[in-house]
Amino acid sequence: MKKIYCDIKKCLGCGSCEIACAIEHSRSKELDKAISESPLPVKRRKAEFVEESVSISTGCQHCENAACVTGCMSGAMYKEKKTGLTQHDRDKCVGCWMCIMTCPFGAITRERQEKQVLKCDLCPDRDKPACVEACPTKALFLGTLKEFTKTCST
Amino acid sequence: MQYVIIGSSAAGISAIEAIRTKDKTSKIIVVSDEKKPLYSRCLISYLLAGTIDEKKIWYRKDNFFKANKVEALLGIKAEEINVKKKEISLSNKEKIKFNKLLIATGASPKLEDIPGIDKKGVFPLRTIEHAIEIQAMLDKVKSVAILGGGLIGLRAAYALKNRGKETSVFVKSSSILSQIIDKDAAGIMQRRIEEKGIKIFTGVAAKEVAGSKSVDGVVLDNGSKHGCELVIIGKGVSPNIEIAKDAGIKTNWGIVSDEFLRTSSEDIFSAGDVSETNDIALEESSINAIWPAACEQGRIAGLNMAGENEIYEGSLAMNSIEFFGLPVISVGITRPKSGAYKEIIKKDAGKNIYKKIVLKDGIIVGVIFVNSIENIGIIGALIKNKTDVSSVKDIILEGYFDYAKIAPLIKKAKKGFKEPEFKETIMTL
Numbered sequence: 415m416k417k418i419y420c421d422i423k424k425c426l427g428c429g430s431c432e433i434a435c436a437i438e439h440s441r442s443k444e445l446d447k448a449i450s451e452s453p454l455p456v457k458r459r460k461a462e463f464v465e466e467s468v469s470i471s472t473g474c475q476h477c478e479n480a481a482c483v484t485g486c487m488s489g490a491m492y493k494e495k496k497t498g499l500t501q502h503d504r505d506k507c508v509g510c511w512m513c514i515m516t517c518p519f520g521a522i523t524r525e526r527q528e529k530q531v532l533k534c535d536l537c538p539d540r541d542k543p544a545c546v547e548a549c550p551t552k553a554l555f556l557g558t559l560k561e562f563t564k565t566c567s568t
Numbered sequence: 569m570q571y572v573i574i575g576s577s578a579a580g581i582s583a584i585e586a587i588r589t590k591d592k593t594s595k596i597i598v599v600s601d602e603k604k605p606l607y608s609r610c611l612i613s614y615l616l617a618g619t620i621d622e623k624k625i626w627y628r629k630d631n632f633f634k635a636n637k638v639e640a641l642l643g644i645k646a647e648e649i650n651v652k653k654k655e656i657s658l659s660n661k662e663k664i665k666f667n668k669l670l671i672a673t674g675a676s677p678k679l680e681d682i683p684g685i686d687k688k689g690v691f692p693l694r695t696i697e698h699a700i701e702i703q704a705m706l707d708k709v710k711s712v713a714i715l716g717g718g719l720i721g722l723r724a725a726y727a728l729k730n731r732g733k734e735t736s737v738f739v740k741s742s743s744i745l746s747q748i749i750d751k752d753a754a755g756i757m758q759r760r761i762e763e764k765g766i767k768i769f770t771g772v773a774a775k776e777v778a779g780s781k782s783v784d785g786v787v788l789d790n791g792s793k794h795g796c797e798l799v800i801i802g803k804g805v806s807p808n809i810e811i812a813k814d815a816g817i818k819t820n821w822g823i824v825s826d827e828f829l830r831t832s833s834e835d836i837f838s839a840g841d842v843s844e845t846n847d848i849a850l851e852e853s854s855i856n857a858i859w860p861a862a863c864e865q866g867r868i869a870g871l872n873m874a875g876e877n878e879i880y881e882g883s884l885a886m887n888s889i890e891f892f893g894l895p896v897i898s899v900g901i902t903r904p905k906s907g908a909y910k911e912i913i914k915k916d917a918g919k920n921i922y923k924k925i926v927l928k929d930g931i932i933v934g935v936i937f938v939n940s941i942e943n944i945g946i947i948g949a950l951i952k953n954k955t956d957v958s959s960v961k962d963i964i965l966e967g968y969f970d971y972a973k974i975a976p977l978i979k980k981a982k983k984g985f986k987e988p989e990f991k992e993t994i995m996t997l
Contacts, residue, residue, distance in 0.1 A: 463972055
C-alpha cells in the first residue's frame with residue numbers, strides 16, 4: 415500500500431507540509447486566497463518536535479488494522495478496497511469523535527461547526543500529495559513501506 | 569464448514585466481515601431476533617433527537633447479507649444451544665447445525681424494579697423500535713422524566729430536549745456519568761446541560777411510576793411527584809448470557825472468553841456486550857459494553873473462527889460524548905478507588921477545559937479530556953501498551969503534547985507498539 419512516510423532524520427520541522435496541506439484542502443487552493451477563507455482551511459498533518467532539532471511530520475497512517483475504522487459507529491470511516499487507504503465519508507459522519515478517541519497518532523481533527531472530522535486523504539486531486547511535494551528535504555515520502563525502508567538506508 | 573452467528577449488531581457484523589476476508593465460500597448463517605438489523609445502536613438517540621434522518625442510521629448497506637453470502641434468519645430467536653450435537657434450536661422450531669458458533673447476543677436494558685414500570689409510556693432506549701415507538705407518541709408528550717444519568721439517560725435527555733420537550737433527569741448517585749468520568753468533569757458537563765434547559769436532579773431516584781394505564785408522573789424517593797407523560801429508563805444494560813449459561817458454557821457476569829475470544833466450549837466463541845474479557849487497565853476480567861470493543865472482538869472472533877490465531881489484547885473502557893458543543897472523552901480507570909493511583913490534573917475553567925490522567929507505577933491507566941479532546945488517542949495507545957511515561961508525564965496534559973513527544977518512548981519500548989505503522993518512527997528516529 416502506498417502512503418506517506420516521514421524520515422525523522424531528514425525532517426526539519428519547518429512546517430512546509432502543514433501549509434501545503436491546508437492550502438490543498440482550501441476552496442481556492444491558493445495561499446493568498448486561502449488565508450482569508452471562512453472557515454479557514456485546516457491542515458491534516460502536523461510537524462512537531464520530538465526534542466530540540468529532532469522533528470517528525472505525522473498524519474493519518476492509513477493503518478492496516480485501523481482502530482478508527484473498526485470503532486466507527488456510523489460507518490463513515492472505511493477502508494478503500496482497491497488502495498487499502500483509510501477514507502472518510504462526510505455524508506455518514508455524525509461527529510461522535512470515536513475516531514479521535516481511538517487514533518494512536520492523534521491524526522484526526524475536529525471540524526466543530528460542521529460536526530465532522532478531518533484527516534489525510536492523500537490529496538485525491540493530485541498525483542503526489544501536496545505535503546510530499548512541498549517538503550524541502552524530501553523527509554516526506556510517498557510509497558510502500560519497503561520502498562521507504564530502502565530510501566532510508568541510502 | 570458452517571458458521572453460525574447469533575446476533576447481528578456490531579460484533580456479529582464485524583465477525584461476518586472478518587470471516588469473509590479468510591473464507592469466501594463457506595456458509596454463514598446469522599440468527600437475529602431483530603427484524604431489521606444493520607443499524608448502529610449508538611445512533612438511536614441521534615435518530616430520536618432528529619439530528620440525523622433514518623437513512624444515516626444504517627451503518628452497513630442493506631444488501632450487506634447478500635453481498636457477504638450470509639443466510640440471515642431475522643426476527644427469529646436462538647433458544648437453545650446443544651454443545652454436544654453442535655446444533656442450535658430456533659424460535660421457529662427449526663434446528664441448525666454449526667461447525668463454529670459465535671454468541672453475540674448483546675445486552676438488554678436493565679429495567680427498574682419499581683411499581684408501575686409496565687405502564688404505557690415507559691421505555692428503555694436500546695433498539696430502533698424503541699426510538700420509533702417513542703417518536704410516535706411525542707405529539708402527546710409535554711414533559712419527560714429520564715431515570716438514570718448515565719450515557720443513555722443523558723443522550724435520551726438531549727434527544728428529547730431537542731424535540732422541544734420539558735426534560736428532567738433523575739440520577740441516583742451524586743453526579744452524572746458516574747461510571748465514565750469523575751466528579752469534576754461531571755460538574756462541567758452538568759452545568760452545560762442545565763444551561764441548555766435540561767433539569768438534572770442528583771441523589772434522587774424514582775420509587776414508582778404513577779398513572780392509570782398511561783404514565784402521568786414519577787413518584788420520587790423524597791416523596792414528591794414529578795408530572796410527565798413519558799419515562800425513559802437509562803439504567804445500563806445486562807448481558808444476555810442465558811442461552812450460554814443454559815448450555816453449560818462458562819459464564820460469570822458475561823460469557824467468559826479467553827484471549828482468542830473462545831468460550832469454555834470448543835468451537836464456540838463470544839464477542840460484544842455479552843462477552844467478558846480481560847480489561848487492560850483493570851487487569852481483571854470485565855465487560856466493556858461499548859461499540860468499539862464489540863467491533864474489535866467480533867473481528868478477532870471472526871478471524872479465529874476462520875482458523876486464524878489472532879490474539880485479543882483485551883478491552884478498555886472508553887466513551888466519547890458531546891452535549892451542546894461540549895465534548896468529553898474518557899478511557900480506562902477515571903475514578904481510582906485506592907491510594908495506589910496518582911492523578912495529574914490540568915484545568916482551565918474559563919474554557920471549560922479539564923484534563924486528567926490516572927497513573928499507577930509510572931504507567932497511565934486512565935484519562936479524561938473535557939472540551940480539548942484532540943490527541944487523546946495517543947494516551948489511549950500509552951495505556952494499551954502499558955508504557956512507562958515517567959519521562960513525559962509532566963507535559964502530557966499540555967496543549968503542545970502530541971505524537972512526536974512519545975516517539976522516543978515507542979522506540980525504547982520493549983513491549984507493545986507492534987503495529988507496522990510504528991515502524992517508521994522506530995526505524996528513523
